[in-house]
Amino acid sequence: MSAEAAAMSRARRAYELGMLRLGLLRASLVTGTVALLIVLEVTRLPSPAWLALVFLLWLGLGWRGALVWRGALGGLAGGLAALALPLTLLRPCCTPEAMASAASCSPQTCVGAGMILGVAVAAMMPRVRGIGEWSRAAGGALLAVVSLVAFRCTTLFVGESVGLVGGMLATAAGVSVARAWWSKRALS
Amino acid sequence: MPPSERDLDQLMSRLAVGDRAAFEPLFRALYPRALATARRCLDAQAADDAAQSTLMKLFARAPDFARGSPVLPWFYAIAGNEVRAARRRVKPHADVDGLPSLVAGGDPEQAAVEGELRAALGQAIEALDAPAAEAIAAMLGESVRPVLASAAFRKRVSRAYAKLRVLLGGHHER
Numbered sequence: 001m002s003a004e005a006a007a008m009s010r011a012r013r014a015y016e017l018g019m020l021r022l023g024l025l026r027a028s029l030v031t032g033t034v035a036l037l038i039v040l041e042v043t044r045l046p047s048p049a050w051l052a053l054v055f056l057l058w059l060g061l062g063w064r065g066a067l068v069w070r071g072a073l074g075g076l077a078g079g080l081a082a083l084a085l086p087l088t089l090l091r092p093c094c095t096p097e098a099m100a101s102a103a104s105c106s107p108q109t110c111v112g113a114g115m116i117l118g119v120a121v122a123a124m125m126p127r128v129r130g131i132g133e134w135s136r137a138a139g140g141a142l143l144a145v146v147s148l149v150a151f152r153c154t155t156l157f158v159g160e161s162v163g164l165v166g167g168m169l170a171t172a173a174g175v176s177v178a179r180a181w182w183s184k185r186a187l188s
Numbered sequence: 189m190p191p192s193e194r195d196l197d198q199l200m201s202r203l204a205v206g207d208r209a210a211f212e213p214l215f216r217a218l219y220p221r222a223l224a225t226a227r228r229c230l231d232a233q234a235a236d237d238a239a240q241s242t243l244m245k246l247f248a249r250a251p252d253f254a255r256g257s258p259v260l261p262w263f264y265a266i267a268g269n270e271v272r273a274a275r276r277r278v279k280p281h282a283d284v285d286g287l288p289s290l291v292a293g294g295d296p297e298q299a300a301v302e303g304e305l306r307a308a309l310g311q312a313i314e315a316l317d318a319p320a321a322e323a324i325a326a327m328l329g330e331s332v333r334p335v336l337a338s339a340a341f342r343k344r345v346s347r348a349y350a351k352l353r354v355l356l357g358g359h360h361e362r
Contacts, residue, residue, distance in 0.1 A: 007240040008215050015247035019206060022251040065206015065251075 026062030071137030074124030075144025114167025
């Protein structure tokens with residue numbers, strides 16, 4: 001291996017470690033915020049172990065950076081909003097009281113809540129050029145949302161979880177595609 | 189066509205936010221610069237090491253890079269630090285054999301004396317601490333003058349000469 005190739009390999013490793021350090025900082029901030037919401041009893045998680053999963057996922061998102069991270073920021077806003085707002089207001093279907101009554105546990109309520117959050121996620125999505133960039137940003141947003149919201153509903157009813165996340169993603173995708181179309185139209 | 193300074197700034201800004209596609213063009217643009225900077229003051233092996241170390245530090249800190257800032261001043265600051273660190277690690281060695289004759293005349297006895305003087309001088313320089321040896325080596329034209337203010341360099345040379353006189357059996361002068 002030439003000196004330049006060896007230097008490139010080591011520089012690349014150093015860069016990835018630098019990004020990992022940044023990922024650790026980002027994951028700590030997000031996990032800390034979620035932990036704070038739990039301590040303040042604003043929200044509840046199925047188990048403390050979920051925090052470790054949240055940390056690992058956000059470590060990955062923070063390390064990857066670029067469009068994945070920028071998309072994840074939109075998901076973070078939507079996810080934290082879902083966690084911070086009162087369950088009865090945002091997701092009545094997922095409250096323990098609603099669970100007691102099968103009739104009030106309707107996935108369509110979750111779809112509606114998801115759609116509202118989807119608009120927020122889409123509004124925070126970065127401007128992208130092409131489907132490749134869009135898919136990276138949307139992937140980041142999806143993972144971020146899932147890490148913060150979906151499992152909370154999954155512990156109750158899978159249908160509600162799918163409704164919430166599906167509604168959110170469908171709206172986020174629709175709004176972001178409309179944004180891209182509008183930007184393209186404005187440029188032409 | 190090599191990237192312009194503006195291109196380098198943009199590449200570093202992209203890399204800072206995690207765009208890995210910017211890594212290779214940036215490395216290819218900066219590595220020759222790091223090597224050229226190091227080779228001005230170091231031998232080939234030490235220069236390779238210093239260039240590698242420069243780029244490792246630069247890329248390790250890439251996520252901290254302030255977007256929109258110029259990259260080259262930052263890069264050269266790191267490169268300068270690495271070259272200075274490499275020079276500190278390698279203790280300067282003054283080649284006293286290349287000095288002009290210390291003793292007048294050309295007879296064998298005087299040549300023997302001169303040989304001893306050179307050996308003593310070489311041993312004394314070897315025994316000096318690194319900054320003093322570096323200053324003496326710079327005065328003898330054997331290495332590059334340390335990056336110091338003129339007054340600081342003069343003070344260092346003065347102290348080095350004083351130490352050298354003591355080591356050579358002289359006395360400490362004030």
